[in-house]
Amino acid sequence: MNQEIRDKYEVVIGLEVHAQLQTESKIFAADAASFGASPNTHISPITLGHPGTLPKLNKKAVEFAMRMGIACNSQITENQYFDRKNYFYPDLPKGYQITQDKTPICMGGGVHVKLSTGEKTVRFHHIHLEEDAGKSLHTDGSSDSLLDYNRAGTPLIEMVTEPEIKSAEEAATFMTEVRKLVRYLGICDGNMEEGSLRCDVNISVMPVGSKVFGTKVEIKNMNSMRFIQKAIEYEIVRQIDAVENNEKIIQETRSFDPATGRTSGMREKESMNDYRYFPEPDLVPLVISEEWLSSVKEQMPALPWELFEKFTKEYGLPAYDANVLTDSREVAEYFEATCQFTKNYKAVSNWIMGTVKSYLNDHNLEIGQLSVTPEQLAQLIQLVDDGKVSNSTASQQIFPEMIADNAKTPLQIAEAKNLIQQSNTDTLQTLVDEVLANNSAKVKEYKNGKKGLLSMFMGEIMKKSKGSADPKVTTALLQKTLENL
Structure with missing residues (x-):
C-alpha cells in the first residue's frame, strides 16, 4: 500500500484475551480440566447439562482471576454475580454459557509494554470469569461435526482491553507480556498452540484526527504472536482499501488463514442483544471480602518488573541481563537460587545466558529439566574464579560432564580429567x-x-x-x- 494513503488513517485495535486457568478441575464441576485426554472423558452430568444438576463455583479459579487483577492494578469487584449468555453454543451441552456481564471480577488496570516507539500501558476495560466451550472437530470428507466436551467448563478469564492499541507490533508485544505475566502468576501455562491462551482481535480504521471509530471487525481465535501481527497487517490494508474505494465495511467476524495470510468472513457480528444475558439463577452471588483479598495478595509471587529492579539494584546486573533473566519465572528463580552459593552474580548471569541457555535450546528443554543444580553451577563458577580451570575448559569440558553425571562435583570432574590449571x-x-x-x-x-x-x-x-x-x-x-x- 502507498505510504501516503496509509498515513491518512489511524488504526484502532482492542483485544479480548482468553486465558485458561490452571485449576485441577473445571469452574463449575469436579471434572478434570487437564489438556490432552481422549475425547469426552473429562465430562460429568454437570458438564453435560443434565436436568437437576447444579453448578458449584471453583474457589481456586476466583483466586487466580484475583491474582491477575492484583498484578495489573485492577479494581477487584466486591459483590459479583454470574450471568447466562444465551447465544447458541453447539459445543456447550447446556446451550448457554455461564459468564460475568454486569459485574466482572476486575475493572480497569493494564499491562505495561515496551515498543520500538517508546513505552505505554495498555489499559483493560475489565477482566471477567467464564467457562470455556468444547471443541467442534471436522474430519476431511465428512459433512458431520464431531463434538469433544472435555474443554467445556474449563475456567477462563477474558481480559478485554480498551480500544487503544495502535499497531500490529503493539498487539503482539502486549500479548507477549500477558503470556509472561500469567506464567509468572502460575495461573495459566500460556500455551497458545494448545489454545490455553488465545485472543480475538477487534480492529477498525478511521481518518487521522477523527473522533468517530470506523466499523469494527473481529478476527477470532488467534493463537500465535506471528499470526496476530500478520492478520492485523492484512486487515489494516483491506479496510483502508475498502474505505478508499467507497466500499462499505461490514461489522462481522472473520477468520485468519496462515497459509494465505488473509482474513475471510465467517458471519455477521452479533449485537449484545443477541446474547440475551440474565443473572444465573443456579449460582449464589460472589462476595470478595477484604480478608480474602488480603490473603491472595500475601500469596502473590514476585512479578517480572519487581525482579528486574531487584536484579539491577541488589545484584548489580546490567539492564540487558535483567531483561533476559526475568523473561521466565523459572530462569529468574534458577538465577536467584545459584546466587545463594556465590557472590559472583555477573558470572551466574553470563553462564545462564550463555552455556546453560545454549544447552537448553539445543536439547529443547526448560531450565526446570536441567540436571545441573544451582549449587553445582556455583561450584563450577568458583573453580574458574579460583583460577583452577579456565572459563572455556569449564564450559566445554566440565559442564557437559556434569550434565552426563551430576553425582560428581565440578572439582572431581576436573581432577579426574586432569583439567586443573598449572599455576606453579x-x-x-x-x-x-x-x-x-x-x-x-x-x-x-x-x-x-x-x-x-x-x-x-x-x-x-x-x-x-x-x-x-x-x-x-x-x-x-x-x-x-x-x-x-
Missing part, C-alpha cells in the same frame, strides 16, 4: 623456556616487532601442558621472558 611458576617457566628454545627463529621475528607471535608461543605452551597451564600466569611469564632475551 617454576614449572610454567620451564615450559616457556622449552618453547622459546625450540622456536629461536620466531623469537627473533618477535623481537623485530612481530608481536602477533605471542599467541603462537602461548599455543605451543598450552599443547605441552595439555591445556593445564594457567593462561594469565603463563602469559605474564612469557612476556617477561621475551623482554629479557
Whole structure:
C-alpha cells in the first residue's frame, strides 16, 4: 500500500484475551480440566447439562482471576454475580454459557509494554470469569461435526482491553507480556498452540484526527504472536482499501488463514442483544471480602518488573541481563537460587545466558529439566574464579560432564580429567623456556616487532601442558621472558 494513503488513517485495535486457568478441575464441576485426554472423558452430568444438576463455583479459579487483577492494578469487584449468555453454543451441552456481564471480577488496570516507539500501558476495560466451550472437530470428507466436551467448563478469564492499541507490533508485544505475566502468576501455562491462551482481535480504521471509530471487525481465535501481527497487517490494508474505494465495511467476524495470510468472513457480528444475558439463577452471588483479598495478595509471587529492579539494584546486573533473566519465572528463580552459593552474580548471569541457555535450546528443554543444580553451577563458577580451570575448559569440558553425571562435583570432574590449571611458576617457566628454545627463529621475528607471535608461543605452551597451564600466569611469564632475551 502507498505510504501516503496509509498515513491518512489511524488504526484502532482492542483485544479480548482468553486465558485458561490452571485449576485441577473445571469452574463449575469436579471434572478434570487437564489438556490432552481422549475425547469426552473429562465430562460429568454437570458438564453435560443434565436436568437437576447444579453448578458449584471453583474457589481456586476466583483466586487466580484475583491474582491477575492484583498484578495489573485492577479494581477487584466486591459483590459479583454470574450471568447466562444465551447465544447458541453447539459445543456447550447446556446451550448457554455461564459468564460475568454486569459485574466482572476486575475493572480497569493494564499491562505495561515496551515498543520500538517508546513505552505505554495498555489499559483493560475489565477482566471477567467464564467457562470455556468444547471443541467442534471436522474430519476431511465428512459433512458431520464431531463434538469433544472435555474443554467445556474449563475456567477462563477474558481480559478485554480498551480500544487503544495502535499497531500490529503493539498487539503482539502486549500479548507477549500477558503470556509472561500469567506464567509468572502460575495461573495459566500460556500455551497458545494448545489454545490455553488465545485472543480475538477487534480492529477498525478511521481518518487521522477523527473522533468517530470506523466499523469494527473481529478476527477470532488467534493463537500465535506471528499470526496476530500478520492478520492485523492484512486487515489494516483491506479496510483502508475498502474505505478508499467507497466500499462499505461490514461489522462481522472473520477468520485468519496462515497459509494465505488473509482474513475471510465467517458471519455477521452479533449485537449484545443477541446474547440475551440474565443473572444465573443456579449460582449464589460472589462476595470478595477484604480478608480474602488480603490473603491472595500475601500469596502473590514476585512479578517480572519487581525482579528486574531487584536484579539491577541488589545484584548489580546490567539492564540487558535483567531483561533476559526475568523473561521466565523459572530462569529468574534458577538465577536467584545459584546466587545463594556465590557472590559472583555477573558470572551466574553470563553462564545462564550463555552455556546453560545454549544447552537448553539445543536439547529443547526448560531450565526446570536441567540436571545441573544451582549449587553445582556455583561450584563450577568458583573453580574458574579460583583460577583452577579456565572459563572455556569449564564450559566445554566440565559442564557437559556434569550434565552426563551430576553425582560428581565440578572439582572431581576436573581432577579426574586432569583439567586443573598449572599455576606453579617454576614449572610454567620451564615450559616457556622449552618453547622459546625450540622456536629461536620466531623469537627473533618477535623481537623485530612481530608481536602477533605471542599467541603462537602461548599455543605451543598450552599443547605441552595439555591445556593445564594457567593462561594469565603463563602469559605474564612469557612476556617477561621475551623482554629479557
